[in-house]
Amino acid sequence: xxxxxxxxxxxxxxxxxxxxxxxxxxxxxxxxxxxxxxxxxxxxxxxxxxxxxxxxxxxxxxxxxxxxxxxxxxxxxxxxxxxxxxxxxxxxxxxxxxxxxxxxxxxxxxxxxxxx
Amino acid sequence: xxxxxxxxxxxxxxxxxxxxxxxxxxxxxxxxxxxxxxxxxxxxxxxxxxxxxxxxxxxxxxxxxxxxxxxxxxxxxxxxxxxxxxxxxxxxxxxxxxxxxxxxxxxxxxxxxx
Numbered sequence: 665x666x667x668x669x670x671x672x673x674x675x676x677x678x679x680x681x682x683x684x685x686x687x688x689x690x691x692x693x694x695x696x697x698x699x700x701x702x703x704x705x706x707x708x709x710x711x712x713x714x715x716x717x718x719x720x721x722x723x724x725x726x727x728x729x730x731x732x733x734x735x736x737x738x739x740x741x742x743x744x745x746x747x748x749x750x751x752x753x754x755x756x757x758x759x760x761x762x763x764x765x766x767x768x769x770x771x772x773x774x775x776x777x778x779x780x
Numbered sequence: 781x782x783x784x785x786x787x788x789x790x791x792x793x794x795x796x797x798x799x800x801x802x803x804x805x806x807x808x809x810x811x812x813x814x815x816x817x818x819x820x821x822x823x824x825x826x827x828x829x830x831x832x833x834x835x836x837x838x839x840x841x842x843x844x845x846x847x848x849x850x851x852x853x854x855x856x857x858x859x860x861x862x863x864x865x866x867x868x869x870x871x872x873x874x875x876x877x878x879x880x881x882x883x884x885x886x887x888x889x890x891x892x893x894x
Contacts, residue, residue: 699882709870709885755823766813766836768872768883770823 666691666758670771677746678779684731685741685774687756695761698732698739699768704752712754715739717761743776751778782807784873784886792892793861801856801889805873811835812854813874813883814846818867826869829854830876858891866893 667690677683689698700712715723715732722730727744743750756771785804793799805812814826825838829848837844843859852873858865868890872883 697882701885706887707868707890708887709872711882711884714882766811766828767825767838768813768815768823769825772822 666769668758668771670774672774674775676777682744687739689737689758693760697759699757700741701755702752746778748778786871786886786889790890794894797861798859803871804853809873810876811874813872814856815870816867861893863893
């Protein structure tokens with residue numbers, strides 16, 4: 665069974681600053697995918713970024729980037745130039761690759777507040 | 781392109797009643813997933829449908845059931861509602877390629893059981 669741990673229940677950051685959200689996971693799988701989802705107060709779960717475990721290069725999407733350390737089973741999210749619209753719950757999620765894989769395993773989430 | 785849609789937005793029911801939640805996937809997606817997001821419990825996997833068949837279910841009692849229609853839309857039914865069923869129910873869809881595929885979520889249905 666997989667587990668995903670987000671050790672920071674709440675964080676805050678000043679607008680325009682950079683913040684890093686932590687995520688660790690435990691799995692015996694060798695091939696898998698990792699995701700960061702954002703859930704603003706409107707509650708719509710929005711995909712932020714996706715990382716394929718077999719790719720060594722860290723994924724980036726505009727102001728969002730990850731630091732993927734496969735050996736350490738760590739998958740942190742860095743948000744640069746934080747904006748007020750980044751205020752949300754952020755969930756780290758894991759899914760094994762391959763046919764038959766279906767269930768995202770989520771961490772408990774980190775509540776991020778961007779302060780003007 | 782339209783995203784995943786869910787209806788209704790909110791529901792209030794009383795204990796013992798039955799409820800049906802609906803989900804329409806992104807066009808071209810054949811897999812639909814249901815998750816429960818209850819306060820303090822995080823996101824829990826409920827059900828996975830693909831090509832009209834239930835492929836797997838999470839650790840939930842049989843009173844949670846559903847189906848997927850030929851157009852790939854899906855319903856989640858909950859019978860004999862209990863207070864602890866109060867939660868946000870999220871539907872997600874994907875291309876149906878298993879773990880290689882990204883799940884995209886709808887806005888959710890907030891269910892309150894009194």
